[in-house]
Amino acid sequence: MNFLHNAMNHYGYWVLGLGLMLEVLALPLPGEFLMSYAGLLVFEGKLNWFASMLAAGAGSSLGVTAAYWIGYAAGRPFFEKVGSRIHLGPDKLDKASVWFDKYGNKVLLIAYYIPGIRHFTGYFAGVTRLPFRTFALYAYTGAFIWTGLFITLGKILGPQWDHFHHSIRKYLIFAGILGAILLLAYYTIKNRKVRVKQAVLRFIANGSSAFRTVRKAEWAIAIACLVLVAAVTWAVVIIQDFLAHEFSDFDQIAPLVIHAVFDESWKSLFSGTMQAASPIILAPIVVLSLIAVWKLRGKRLEEAALYSFGIFGGIIWEYGLRHLFAGTGPELSAYSFPCEPVSLIMVVFGLSAYYVGRSVRRRRIQISLGGVAVIASLFAGVACIYLNRYDASDVTAAFAFTGVWLSSNVVLVELFRMLRKTQKQTRPSDSG
Numbered sequence: 001m002n003f004l005h006n007a008m009n010h011y012g013y014w015v016l017g018l019g020l021m022l023e024v025l026a027l028p029l030p031g032e033f034l035m036s037y038a039g040l041l042v043f044e045g046k047l048n049w050f051a052s053m054l055a056a057g058a059g060s061s062l063g064v065t066a067a068y069w070i071g072y073a074a075g076r077p078f079f080e081k082v083g084s085r086i087h088l089g090p091d092k093l094d095k096a097s098v099w100f101d102k103y104g105n106k107v108l109l110i111a112y113y114i115p116g117i118r119h120f121t122g123y124f125a126g127v128t129r130l131p132f133r134t135f136a137l138y139a140y141t142g143a144f145i146w147t148g149l150f151i152t153l154g155k156i157l158g159p160q161w162d163h164f165h166h167s168i169r170k171y172l173i174f175a176g177i178l179g180a181i182l183l184l185a186y187y188t189i190k191n192r193k194v195r196v197k198q199a200v201l202r203f204i205a206n207g208s209s210a211f212r213t214v215r216k217a218e219w220a221i222a223i224a225c226l227v228l229v230a231a232v233t234w235a236v237v238i239i240q241d242f243l244a245h246e247f248s249d250f251d252q253i254a255p256l257v258i259h260a261v262f263d264e265s266w267k268s269l270f271s272g273t274m275q276a277a278s279p280i281i282l283a284p285i286v287v288l289s290l291i292a293v294w295k296l297r298g299k300r301l302e303e304a305a306l307y308s309f310g311i312f313g314g315i316i317w318e319y320g321l322r323h324l325f326a327g328t329g330p331e332l333s334a335y336s337f338p339c340e341p342v343s344l345i346m347v348v349f350g351l352s353a354y355y356v357g358r359s360v361r362r363r364r365i366q367i368s369l370g371g372v373a374v375i376a377s378l379f380a381g382v383a384c385i386y387l388n389r390y391d392a393s394d395v396t397a398a399f400a401f402t403g404v405w406l407s408s409n410v411v412l413v414e415l416f417r418m419l420r421k422t423q424k425q426t427r428p429s430d431s432g
Contacts, residue, residue: 008037012047017059020147024063026119035147039154049155056147060112061140064122068135071126108138112146156260157253231403238397242325242337247393251330254392258385270383276376277341282348286311289352293359306416307355310409314347317405318398329390338397339390345380346402349373354410 007015016038023031035056041047111121125135241247262270275281293303318340327337353369360366381399384390 008034008041009046012038012041013051013055016052017055017062020056020059021063021066024060024118024122024143025067032150035150036154039151039156040158042151042155043158049151052151053144053148056151057140057144060143060147064139064143065136067120067122068126068130068132068139071123072129073126075127108135109142109145112142153257156256160252160256231400231407235397235400235404238393238400242327242393242397247391250396251391251393255385255388258382262382262386266386270386273379273383274341274387274389276380277344282344285348285352289356292356303355303359306413307351310351310355310406310413311347313409314351314402314405315344318343318347318402321401327394329394330388336390337394338401339381339384339394340398341384341390342377342380342395342398343402346373346377346398346406349376350402350406351409354406 016034019029019034020031023029023034038047038052038056042049042052108121108125112118122139125139290304290307293307294300318338321338322335322340325337326335328334329336350373353366353373357366357369377399381395384395385392
């Protein structure tokens with residue numbers, strides 16, 4: 001590493017570009033180290049931020065382009081001859097070809113974050129004859145985002161770069177794997193809509209054919225179930241990390257990044273955002289939502305009761321979790337895990353958007369209400385960290401645990417509505 005330190009100090013841009021080109025070609029060079037250290041040199045004023053990102057992005061793009069044309073030139077005959085010796089025979093090449101036809105262009109955006117994957121995507125894209133224009137668009141875009149992110153993080157962390165380097169690398173690898181999983185799930189659902197929908201419904205209703213008559217409710221349940229599974233998994237991981245005290249690096253890195261993005265001019269706005277979690281703001285939203293549901297829905301009493309259960313149940317849910325874990329915040333505030341303001345805003349804004357949106361039944365209004373709920377929740381989370389009221393782990397826990405409550409509510413409500421509709425449909429036949 002001393003050699004790389006000295007080389008970067010004397011020939012920064014050239015070493016950065018050449019090193020990343022060779023690293024993408026699968027040579028054993030520490031690409032993340034080069035980019036993070038370049039960010040530190042930017043922080044110290046020894047390198048230019050824009051020039052560093054340009055050199056790193058260009059080097060990565062040259063490397064992945066060379067890998068593409070090597071794979072293109074070697075082609076299928078090479079792998080048909082020697083591929084079986086390295087577990088890359090014709091059968092696996094056919095599967096890789098189909099895989100790239102379906103997902104390859106999108107995967108090129110996130111493969112950079114996963115070591116061992118980014119080194120071979122260029123070769124496989126060439127072997128499977130992915131059109132070069134498509135390859136270049138996604139591969140180059142991914143290269144500049146990847147390098148820019150690492151260099152920017154190195155610039156933000158500055159002297160603390162060496163301490164947090166491995167943690168950041170771990171988080172970005174996790175983000176890359178998660179992105180690949182979400183991408184795979186999206187295409188699986190998109191290409192197998194009927195199978196996925198029926199499988200989810202069979203899991204919920206044990207194959208009851210009566211549930212397959214209401215398409216909108218089916219999709220609402222299917223999506224809510226996927227969100228519920230993801231939220232529960234996320235919550236379990238968070239609980240494990242909380243009990244193992246593994247959030248220390250994350251809680252130190254997140255405020256540094258947020259303060260680098262948002263300067264002092266945002267302080268008054270974030271302080272005002274915190275007021276959105278107060279009863280003065282939330283109570284009128286609940287009352288107005290109840291009025292809207294009461295006027296717009298047919299089953300007024302049922303809808304109002306379900307909405308009220310979701311709101312007050314969510315408040316009890318977050319209160320119980322905070323007292324169960326008894327975490328302390330950055331100012332030694334008691335019961336900060338999960339973050340109370342974010343939990344309350346998610347419950348009230350999220351359920352209000354869902355019930356009012358279902359009552360209005362206009363796509364634009366539904367999208368607008370959902371967007372407001374998401375933005376308000378995210379903004380509240382950033383405000384809590386920015387103002388040093390809560391740790392980043394407290395905010396993350398609020399997103400996960402409240403996501404469990406919201407998605408489970410949607411599943412139960414949609415099942416209730418579906419049962420009610422199917423009962424109405426079966427009554428005439430029963431009476432006859």
